[in-house]
Amino acid sequence: MLRLFISAVALAATATAHCTRPQLVEAVDSYLEAQTSGQISAFKARFDNSTWLGYYENSRKLDVSTGVLNTGLKVTHNRSLYDTINCMTYTEVIANDPANPHVIGTQLKFANHKINRVDSIVTKPGDWLFNITGYSYWVTQEDWSAIPEEKRDTRETIKKAADAYLDLFNDPTVEVPWGKPCVRLEGGLYGDPGPNGTCAVGVPTGVPITNRRYVIDEMYGAVDVLNDFGGSKWPDSHEFRIEGGKLRYVHTMTHCGIPNCGVLRRRQWHFPAIRGIDRSMIEV
Template identity: 35%
Template sequence: MFFSNPSIIAALAFAPAVFAACRPSRLVDTAEKWNRLVATGNRSEWADLKPYFTYRENYEDVPIAEGLATQGLPVSAKRTFFDNTACKFTTEHIVANHSHPYIITTQASMSHNATVLHELDVIVTDDGDFYDWNVTAYQGNVTSQDWGLVPETQRVSRQVLQDVADAYLDHLHDRTQFPAAKPCTVLSGGWINPKYANDSSADLCTHAPINESLPLQTITHRRYVIDESHGFVNIFNKFHGLERTDLNVTMPDSHMFRIEEGRLRHVHISAVCISRNCGW
């Protein structure tokens, strides 16, 4: 199209850039490609990564070819959630049938229109990590819970989902109150409080393990994946005060939340430790 009007040309020159919206199909394609890489170790689909692409495991930069999660692992269960607003996704891979079991949680960040993969952040936990890490127990609990689509009439806004998840993390520091459903459960590396595990009316979320004798835990550097259709929030963060043998270090941590009608239903924690169970 040819514009001959100088005023129109001038207006276009100073018009703000209009970016294409995130394309869910590209997010899905990239997530499926990542799932294949974790399961097979075949990196033939990953030859076109941009120079500024970053791959991290437990917050350490490593070449993707050297990543533990990219060597080909027998995945026994997996799930994926999509953030079509921020153009991100979260995957969880449970590797139970292997000589060295793992739980692998990933946050992927893409360009605004999902054409370019910018970052893969991976948190890998295994035996000895927080809390009473047990891949069989973890998988059993995950598969028994409902993390499916929330009925449209029961969905809440993106901001409400983030506020509820943030309130839970904040309560570890300042005992902030947060809305919890009943039942509400916290699964941490395979651990569910046995006192409440079989009580359908229990609010286990407010009975999560908090050691009152230790300095309050602080959770910083929060990065979010929010899937409104599933009432899902994943927060990668740095957990200060978790590792009891050195309270000055921050540990890589992932919290996943299932929120229904604005109330917390399930919390899943995958946190890396220096000492067994972080010294708890």
């Protein structure tokens, strides 16, 4: 009897964890309205106070009234993932405004069909390879449209591909399902967009990527992973587009707290197979 009761509770928990796409879309629309206007009252009304986990910016728990949401940004581009299984969303926000440029990655987590955690990576000039011109341009050149249902990868395949890429940073023996082409957008720096483009360059070693939080959307073959990057635990987002089980696009944004993570000031960098942006365009 006890076993049956536990099974029933587990089944009920699983059932209530599912959300509908329209519900998630509506919540993201409210988030974007708040970020555009700087007015957060309507967005806060969607919070589930009974299970509230917090508002986070760059891995720091803040009062939502003190965060970037209170600054109206000129949002010029946004794109979202909707995870109806785990009741989470991810939104890439670009504010291509010379006066106040930002690239933000935000995950919303839900309970009882209301938001119970807001988790954002907020990047701006001085963050890793930040270049608003490059980021804004290249996102419009990519195809993140819905994948036909018969060609969609499973959640497991999508997550496994993302984990393989992230695991490679700390284990060079990991086999990564590289696509060809594959191209990485890193802060504003873009890889080779041609037919021979590869994401298998510029991957460091000895860098653990921990505290991973996933948003998976099979419709778009995409997953976002917020994480703590490296030994310094820099707040980071890696978003992946998976096609046919292989990596097609990678978007990264990293907040370091010091200009360009202290790297470009110390030494000259050389980027193989990089087009479209030269080092003089990188905002240091």
